[in-house]
Every structure is written in C-alpha cells, then in structure tokens.
Amino acid sequence: MRALLLALVPSLAFAVPPSLVDTDLQLLPAPIHVERSPVQHLRWGGGEFVQVQQSWAGLPIEGARLTLSYDPALRLTSVFGPTELGFPPDRAPDVAVEAAVALALEEAADRGAGALWSPRVEPALLRVGSVVHRTWAVDVSVAQPVGAWRVHVDAHDGRVLAVKPTLWTARADVYPTNPGASELTEVELTLDGDELRNDYASVSSCTDFDDQTWRCNAKEVLAIPDAEGDFFFDPGFTSSDDPFAEVQMFFHLDKVARWFEDEFGFRTDYGLGGNAIEGIVNFNLANAFFGDADGDGLPEVAFGQGNGVDFAYDGDVVYHEFGHAVFGSVVDAGDGRYDEFGRLTAPGGLNEGSADLFALAITGDPELGEYAGGGILGSGAIRHLEEDRHCPTDIYGESHRDGELWAALGWNLIDDEAIGPQVAAHAVFGALNRWDDEVTFGAAGEALLESIDDLLATDFINESQHAALLGHIEDSGFDDCGRVIRLDEGQEPLQVLRGRRGGDGTDRFFPNANQYSLDAPEGAVSLELAVRELNASSADAGYRILARRGAPIVLEMVEFETPNGTRERPEPQEWDFEVDGFTDGPVLLLDESSDPALLPGATYYFAVTGIVAEGADSNFAFGEIGLTGEVAIIPVEEAPGDEEGTGCQGCSASVGGGAWGLLMGLPWVVRRRRVGGTQVPR
Numbered sequence: 001m002r003a004l005l006l007a008l009v010p011s012l013a014f015a016v017p018p019s020l021v022d023t024d025l026q027l028l029p030a031p032i033h034v035e036r037s038p039v040q041h042l043r044w045g046g047g048e049f050v051q052v053q054q055s056w057a058g059l060p061i062e063g064a065r066l067t068l069s070y071d072p073a074l075r076l077t078s079v080f081g082p083t084e085l086g087f088p089p090d091r092a093p094d095v096a097v098e099a100a101v102a103l104a105l106e107e108a109a110d111r112g113a114g115a116l117w118s119p120r121v122e123p124a125l126l127r128v129g130s131v132v133h134r135t136w137a138v139d140v141s142v143a144q145p146v147g148a149w150r151v152h153v154d155a156h157d158g159r160v161l162a163v164k165p166t167l168w169t170a171r172a173d174v175y176p177t178n179p180g181a182s183e184l185t186e187v188e189l190t191l192d193g194d195e196l197r198n199d200y201a202s203v204s205s206c207t208d209f210d211d212q213t214w215r216c217n218a219k220e221v222l223a224i225p226d227a228e229g230d231f232f233f234d235p236g237f238t239s240s241d242d243p244f245a246e247v248q249m250f251f252h253l254d255k256v257a258r259w260f261e262d263e264f265g266f267r268t269d270y271g272l273g274g275n276a277i278e279g280i281v282n283f284n285l286a287n288a289f290f291g292d293a294d295g296d297g298l299p300e301v302a303f304g305q306g307n308g309v310d311f312a313y314d315g316d317v318v319y320h321e322f323g324h325a326v327f328g329s330v331v332d333a334g335d336g337r338y339d340e341f342g343r344l345t346a347p348g349g350l351n352e353g354s355a356d357l358f359a360l361a362i363t364g365d366p367e368l369g370e371y372a373g374g375g376i377l378g379s380g381a382i383r384h385l386e387e388d389r390h391c392p393t394d395i396y397g398e399s400h401r402d403g404e405l406w407a408a409l410g411w412n413l414i415d416d417e418a419i420g421p422q423v424a425a426h427a428v429f430g431a432l433n434r435w436d437d438e439v440t441f442g443a444a445g446e447a448l449l450e451s452i453d454d455l456l457a458t459d460f461i462n463e464s465q466h467a468a469l470l471g472h473i474e475d476s477g478f479d480d481c482g483r484v485i486r487l488d489e490g491q492e493p494l495q496v497l498r499g500r501r502g503g504d505g506t507d508r509f510f511p512n513a514n515q516y517s518l519d520a521p522e523g524a525v526s527l528e529l530a531v532r533e534l535n536a537s538s539a540d541a542g543y544r545i546l547a548r549r550g551a552p553i554v555l556e557m558v559e560f561e562t563p564n565g566t567r568e569r570p571e572p573q574e575w576d577f578e579v580d581g582f583t584d585g586p587v588l589l590l591d592e593s594s595d596p597a598l599l600p601g602a603t604y605y606f607a608v609t610g611i612v613a614e615g616a617d618s619n620f621a622f623g624e625i626g627l628t629g630e631v632a633i634i635p636v637e638e639a640p641g642d643e644e645g646t647g648c649q650g651c652s653a654s655v656g657g658g659a660w661g662l663l664m665g666l667p668w669v670v671r672r673r674r675v676g677g678t679q680v681p682r
Helices: 018-027 097-109 243-264 315-330 346-363 399-415 420-432 441-457 463-476
Strands: 034-044 047-056 059-062 066-070 076-080 120-128 131-142 147-154 160-165 201-210 215-220 277-281 288-291 300-303 484-486 494-501 515-520 524-536 541-549 554-562 565-574 577-581 585-591 602-612 620-633 672-675 678-681
Touching (some): 018 066, 034 243, 034 420, 097 147, 097 160, 097 565, 120 160, 160 565, 201 243, 243 277, 243 300, 243 315, 243 346, 288 315, 300 315, 315 346, 346 399, 346 420, 346 441, 399 420, 399 441, 420 441, 420 463, 494 524, 494 541, 515 524, 524 602, 541 585, 541 620
Parallel strands (some): 059 120, 277 300, 484 515, 494 602
Antiparallel strands (some): 034 047, 047 059, 066 076, 131 147, 147 160, 201 215, 494 620, 515 602, 524 620, 541 602, 554 565, 672 678
C-alpha cells in the first residue's frame, strides 16, 4: 500500500477557555428555558470558532446552531445564528405519527419511485425563520433515483416545514490515489489493539448488503493481523472478501481525520469510542456514500465495488466522504427549499463542492476520479476542476454539478503559488462557519470575502495574498452571485428541468434554480427567447416559461390540501404571460405587433418549470434546458434615413448575438397572457 505523504502545517493552539464561552453566552439574548451547550471548538487562521447547540424541552433545535467567532486575542468578534426565538405551545402533538409519515411519503413521491427502507420517525424541533416548531421528523427514501431525506412535519398543524437530504453519494466526486497511478508502499498504521481501529477510524466489511435498500445487514472484520501484528495483503480488486480494501480504507480515513484535527481541531462524534468514524467496505455497489449504511442511527462512510472497480481503493473517495461529515457537523444547512426566485440548490451544491475542495487541498490535483471513473464511465476522470466556472451562469440545479463552481474556485486558490492549499482551506473553512440553514451561492461568496478579511486582520495572510484571493473570487462571480442570469451578457445557462402532474391533473410548479433576464434597450425592435437545448426524459416532458416585464417573477409558498394533510409548494404570484413547449427552437417573440407589445427600455424576466403532457404514461418530467436570448435594436444615433419608405431604420443591428433579420410570426409559439392569474388568449 502506498503512503500518500503529507507535510502537516504547525497546529494552531486552542485559546478560548470554557469559562469565557459561558460568560459570553450569558450576555447574549436568550429565550426562556433554552439551553445552550458548546459542542465543538474549531481553530483556523482567523482565530477560533465555538459551535453552540441550542435545545428546548430536552430536544436539540435543528437549524438554530450558534457560532461564536473569537480572534487570537480571545475577543468575541461575531455571533452567527439566531439568538431570539419564538416557541410553539408546550403541549402534546395534535398530528398523529401516521399522518406525518403519509405526508413525508408524498414528499418522497415528488422526488422518485420506490423506497430503500421503511420510513422512520421521531419527535424533533426545527427553526423556520425566528420561530421554533415542534415537529415529527420522518426519514424517507426513494430507490429510483437513489435518495433519502428527513421531512419535518409540524406536529400541531400538519404542515411540511422542511425537506433535508440525508444521503450524499460520490459517483462524481472522487479523486483516487489508485492502483493505476501508484505503487504499493509500506506504511505504519497507528492502531488501538489488533484491529483496524483507533480514536479516528474504524473499518469493517459488509457481509450482507441489500442493494435494493442500500442497507448493510451484517458486518465482519476481514483484515486479521499476522503473527507479527502486521497487515500485509494482496489487493483483491473485485473480490468481496478483500482484507486489503479494509487496510486501504483505514489508512486514508485515519489520515483525513487527522488532517482536519491538525488544521481546524475538528473531530467527528458518531458514538464510537474516541470519536472514530466508521468505514464499511466490500459490498456490491458501484458507488460510495456518506450516510447510515447499517441502520444503527449513526452515519458512516460506505464504499462499494462494481464494474471492475473497488471504490475503497481511492483515497479521494475517503477524503470527499469525510468532507461531508465535516460539512454536516459545522454547517447547520438544509435543502429542498424555495425562495422568491426559485429552488434553493446552494446548500447541496456547497456541501458537495466543499467536500471536493478539501480533498483537493490534501491531494493537490484537480483531477477527480481517474480510477473510479472506470467503474462509472468506463475510463477517464469523472471530473476535471481545472476549468473555470462562473456563478451564477454555471448553476445547474443538481448538487454534484453545482459543487463544481465552488470546487473550481477552490482549485484556483490552491493552484495559485501566492495562496496555496493551506490558505485556501482556511479561507473556505472560515466561510462555511458563517453559513446558515438557507445559504445561497451569493451568501457563500460574501462569507468568503469576510473570511479573507479576517485572515488579513490576524496576519494569517498578507496584503498580496488577500489581493490574489480577492481577484479569484471576483473572477468566479462569487463576489456578486445573484439569482438572475443575464442572457444579454452572452451567458448560455443549462439547468435541470423538473416537473410533475398532480393527482388533480394540473402541473405543479417546480422552478429552476435561477431566473433569467434579457434587456430590451432603447431602440429595440424585437426580443427573441429560444430554447437552444432541450434534453427531456421523454417526448411527453416539456417546459413552461413565465415572463414578466420590469421585475422578476414572484414566487410564494402556497398551502394545498392532500388526503393526508397540508403541504406547501411554490406558486408564481406575479407574471405577465407564459409559453409552453416540448421541443427546442424559438419560443417567444416580442415586437411592436405582438401581444403584449415590446417595450423598449425595459428588462424582461423569465422563470422556467417542467410540465407533463396530458395523457402521458409518467407523471414526472425530468431533463435539462438551455436558454438564449437576442434583441434587435435600431442604434438611433447611427440609423440611416428611410428614403425608400420601408419604415425600417438600421434594422440589421442586434444585441446579445449576431445580426439577424426581424422575425415576424412564429406559428408554433403559444402566445398567452395572464392577468391576475387568469389565462387570456391573444
């Protein structure tokens, strides 16, 4: 087994004594009967973070973690998180467990089919805004596509309050220290006893794995030491009885756990002795994931094998999955929510991207998954993070793909000799400790800017490094990453398209992650929006584009009743007109004769959702959609005269693309207008 040698930087000593933390907590506003307990101290280049769990009535409040930020002089500089909270009536739940489970299963049905396991439910508390709700927390799953979520159902009024993912896979997020790129090298393992176990890691093999439920029903340790107490085994590659996989896993899991402790003082806490995190290997699944693989209520890092590849042989798989453990412990972020612009995909994307980014800081290579790619793609790396990405243009709407934006920025920081991996890791770590449960990509960028300012103030970096960091952040778009993509700036976004037809036969609105805009400057004579690319799950899956002049489409969460109780879904509240389609090509043309007519000097906004054709075999619409926009203008100051009386002056000029003639009439375009939510034919 090859040792991947890593020079560890000098440790930063703990500084903040518990008595000072207790004193500072007492000075903060505190609702009555709320208990506050420090759960971990994390050091970084800007000082120290102290994470505090808030509890009420004996239950931890999800989404209400406090983070206290101290500078090296032990001064409390910032407090992140909610300090003033309102609470529900202190009475028994009004909603039955069975009703909560039924609602959670409806949420799962919006995301896929089948199930990996039966629903699990427990009482919980969840913060939404400034109010704490007593909930039933129901863990549900789907088998196609694989996923798992924790659904919070209000225990008093039956509303679904949040849907948080609990299963993070790694099909597209690994970089191996692998058999194809390295030789077996003798190393020393630090153990507690004669098993692959210490205060940081513990590893075993799954001897009974159900690939339908993603559940390990039985475990066994295969790597038994020889008479000298050593663990020398030949690689088994595709064998399910492979003790080498346990050794390889343990080496990398122990290494990454120690790296996070040395850099930030981070330790896992999953109920194993000495805060060890468990790794499970040797089961038939061409994937790796962070989640509860054995049903004991504690998350593990689980590594399968398939298509000729054992994921446990990849060092980056381990680093990435451990990164999910760090993110889940440090960031109290949810997912599956919506705001006034659309679907909030940032929490999932930042989770995946941060896991990648820390792996890059350890390995120093932008290629992810050369070896594991053989089990997924047949050959080649799964992901190349050397290529620049831009926010918000490259937001896609799927966590692994969106994670590339954050990880690619991280690689640019790591690869810059003026910055390097240690500074990059500390800059990002300082940012993610500031994130709340509804972090956006824009908020992540703002937190990163604050983080590098703190690092400069504590002399962890110098002015030159700060300038280099700032330059990369600005180039990536994270310094001002909004929720609207401007099509008139030559951007060509491609985003996930998702929709569903409900039981009442109407389409449910699942908006894309971002809205779009197109300027029609003074002198504009026509505006065209086109679907340049439509990759849908079937010919019955299409799109609906809502348009509004002068402001983004307004979305609100609206309650609706189901046979099992009340749920919420995003619904557009303010828009001017809409168009449906099932093919790519031009979809919208505004000019002086269209209804509504083009208004020069205005900005037009668009929101997109998937739709399902009537009579379709499936109620789901999946795929991806890419949009472009063009505006033809008359540059008034340069317009030639109209000597021939054609009524056209300078008609060949355009903005947002090459010159094009004025298009008149697109018979396949459905032009409709909405007034107060009522459809009005043209």
